[in-house]
Amino acid sequence: MxxxxxxxxxxxxxxxxxxxxxxxxxxxxxxxxxxxxxxxxxxxxxxxxxxxxxxxxxxxxxxxxxxxxxxxxxxxxxxxxxxxxxxxxxxxxxxxxxxxxxxxxxxxxxxxxxxxxxxxxxxxxxxxxxxxxxxxxxxxxxxxxxxxxxxxxxxxxxxxxxxxxxxxxxxxxxxxxxxxxxxxxxxxxxxxxxxxxxxxxVEEPPVLSSERRHELRRAVGLGEEQVVVLYLGRIAAPKGVFELAQAMARARERCPELICWMVGAKRGFDDSAKLARCGSVRLIDACAHEQIWDYFAAADIFAFPSHGEGMPNSLLEAMSTGLPAVAYAIPPIEEIDQGSGALLRVAPGDVHGLADALVSLARTPERRAALGRNGRARVYAAFLxxxxxxxxxxxxxxxxxxxxxxxxxxxxxxxxxxxx
CATH class of the missing domain: 3.40.50.2000 (Glycogen Phosphorylase B;)
Known part of the structure; x- marks a missing residue:
C-alpha cells in the first residue's frame, strides 16, 4: 500500500x-x-x-x-x-x-x-x-x-x-x-x-551485552554497587518528575547507593530549570533515539511516575530490554500488566510508596531480574x-x-x- x-x-x-x-x-x-x-x-x-x-x-x-x-x-x-x-x-x-x-x-x-x-x-x-x-x-x-x-x-x-x-x-x-x-x-x-x-x-531492542553495560558505567565513574534509577521522557510535572525527585530523596536516606538519572531535558521547553534545584536527581539532555539503549543498558531500575498516558512507549521500550520497571498504577499501566507481574505498580501520587518500591528493588537483585524477565516477555507478546x-x-x-x-x-x- x-x-x-x-x-x-x-x-x-x-x-x-x-x-x-x-x-x-x-x-x-x-x-x-x-x-x-x-x-x-x-x-x-x-x-x-x-x-x-x-x-x-x-x-x-x-x-x-x-x-x-x-x-x-x-x-x-x-x-x-x-x-x-x-x-x-x-x-x-x-x-x-x-x-x-x-x-x-x-x-x-x-x-x-x-x-x-x-x-x-x-x-x-x-x-x-x-x-x-x-x-x-x-x-x-x-x-x-x-x-x-x-x-x-x-x-x-x-x-x-x-x-x-x-x-x-x-x-x-x-x-x-x-x-x-x-x-x-x-x-x-x-x-x-x-x-x-x-x-x-515499540520496536524490538538491539542486543545489550553485559560488557557494554560495564563499559558505560565505568565511563561515568559508576561502581557495580551503585543502583541507577532511570527516567526517560519529557521533563514536566504531569510526568511525575517532581514526585520522583522527592521519592529519591527519601529512598537515599535508607539506601545511599541509589542514584537517579532523568533523561529528556530541553531547557526552555520543559520544567528542567525548576527540577535542577532538586539535589536528588541528575538531569541529562534529551538524546536521539539510538542513544536510549545505552541508558537502558547502564541502568538497574526504570521509574515511570506519570499521571496520565495514552500508552507509555518509553516504559515499554525499557521493559523490552529486560530492565525492571516501577510505575504509577494509571489505567494504561494496568492494561500493560494484566496480572502478568510485568512491572511493579504504585498508587498514583504516593511518593512514600514510590520510595519504598525503589528501596525494595535496589536491595533485591533477584526480584529485579524476575521483574525484568516478566516485563520483556509481556512486551514481546503484545507490544512490538x-x-x-x-x-x-x-x-x-x-x-x-x-x-x-x-x-x-x-x-x-x-x-x-x-x-x-
Whole structure:
C-alpha cells in the first residue's frame, strides 16, 4: 500500500526527538513493505510574536521538504497566532496549506489510504484529505488528543474527527472510553468495526551485552554497587518528575547507593530549570533515539511516575530490554500488566510508596531480574510495533477493499477537486 501519514510533529535536525514515536511507526510500516510519505504541517508564528518564546521561534528552522530514512517528509507552514484560535490553526489552516500539494502528488502517484497519528490537527487534516482524494482515512487516538473538554474548540474538532474518520485506533481502552465520552455514547455502544483498541507498540531492542553495560558505567565513574534509577521522557510535572525527585530523596536516606538519572531535558521547553534545584536527581539532555539503549543498558531500575498516558512507549521500550520497571498504577499501566507481574505498580501520587518500591528493588537483585524477565516477555507478546503496525495495515487494507461502496458519495466531488 501507499500510505500518507499525517502527523502534528516529526523529528528534524534541530529537534531529533520531536515526534520520535511517529517516525518509528512510519519506519515500522516501511519495513513491512508499504510505501510511506509523511505530511507534518508546521506552525508559522509572526516574527514579532515568535520572540516571546524559544519554541515559537524554532519553528522557522524546520525544513519544508526533507527525506529521513528514505521517507519523504512534507512540512508546509501554516499561520498561527499563539493562544488564539484554538484548533482553527492546526486543523483548518493546516489543511488549507496542505491540500493542493497533496492533491497534485495524489494525481501523479495515488495514495491508497491516509493514516493520522493523533486526532487534534492531524486527525482533522486526515479525514478532510480522505474525502477530497476519495481514499480511506484512519486515525490514531494517542493520548491527550481525546482528553479534551467537549465544548472547547479542540473537543469539537476531535469529535468531528471521531465521527468522520473511517477507522479509529486507540492506544488503550481508557482512550477508547474517552472517545466514547466525546461522542456521548457508552464504550460498548461504539461500532467495533470503526473503533478498535490497538497500541502502536515499540520496536524490538538491539542486543545489550553485559560488557557494554560495564563499559558505560565505568565511563561515568559508576561502581557495580551503585543502583541507577532511570527516567526517560519529557521533563514536566504531569510526568511525575517532581514526585520522583522527592521519592529519591527519601529512598537515599535508607539506601545511599541509589542514584537517579532523568533523561529528556530541553531547557526552555520543559520544567528542567525548576527540577535542577532538586539535589536528588541528575538531569541529562534529551538524546536521539539510538542513544536510549545505552541508558537502558547502564541502568538497574526504570521509574515511570506519570499521571496520565495514552500508552507509555518509553516504559515499554525499557521493559523490552529486560530492565525492571516501577510505575504509577494509571489505567494504561494496568492494561500493560494484566496480572502478568510485568512491572511493579504504585498508587498514583504516593511518593512514600514510590520510595519504598525503589528501596525494595535496589536491595533485591533477584526480584529485579524476575521483574525484568516478566516485563520483556509481556512486551514481546503484545507490544512490538512490527506486529501492531501489521494489524493496523490489515484493517486499513480491508477499508481499501470496500472503498467503492464506502466512498462513492464523495467520488465525483473529490475527483473534481483533485483536477483543480
Amino acid at each position: 501507499k500510505l500518507l501519514l499525517v502527523v502534528s510533529n516529526y523529528p528534524y535536525e534541530g529537534h531529533p526527538y520531536s515526534g520520535a514515536f511517529n517516525e518509528r511507526s512510519a519506519l515500522a510500516l516501511r519495513r513491512l513493505g508499504h510505501e510511506v510519505e509523511v505530511l507534518a504541517p508546521r506552525p508559522y508564528v509572526p516574527r514579532g510574536l515568535s520572540r516571546l518564546a524559544s519554541r515559537w521561534s524554532s519553528y522557522a528552522s524546520i525544513p519544508e521538504h526533507e527525506t529521513r530514512a528514505e521517507i519523504a517528509v512534507y512540512r508546509p507552514a501554516y499561520a498561527q497566532l499563539p493562544l488564539l484560535g484554538g484548533a482553527l490553526w492546526s486543523e483548518s489552516c493546516a489543511y488549507a496549506v496542505s491540500a493542493g500539494e497533496i492533491a497534485r502528488r495524489h494525481r501523479r502517484a495515488p495514495y491508497d489510504a491516509i493514516l493520522s497519528f493523533g486526532l487534534i490537527g492531524a486527525g482533522g487534516i486526515g479525514w478532510r484529505l480522505g474525502r477530497r482524494l476519495a481514499v480511506p482515512a484512519a486515525g490514531w487516538a494517542t493520548g491527550n488528543d481525546v482528553r479534551v473538554a467537549p465544548r472547547s474548540s479542540f473537543g469539537k474538532a476531535v469529535r468531528r474527527s471521531l465521527e468522520k474518520i473511517d477507522l479509529v485506533f486507540y492506544q488503550s481502552a481508557e482512550l477508547r472510553a474517552c472517545g466514547a465520552a466525546l461522542l456521548n455514547v457508552a464504550p460498548d455502544e461504539m461500532d467495533a468495526r470503526r473503533h478498535a483498541v490497538l497500541p502502536r507498540g 510495533s512490527a506486529d501492531r503496525m501489521a494489524s493496523a495495515a490489515r484493517r486499513v487494507a480491508q477499508l481499501i477493499e470496500t472503498r467503492g461502496v464506502s466512498f462513492s458519495q464523495f467520488a465525483d466531488r473529490s475527483a473534481a477537486a483533485v483536477r483543480r
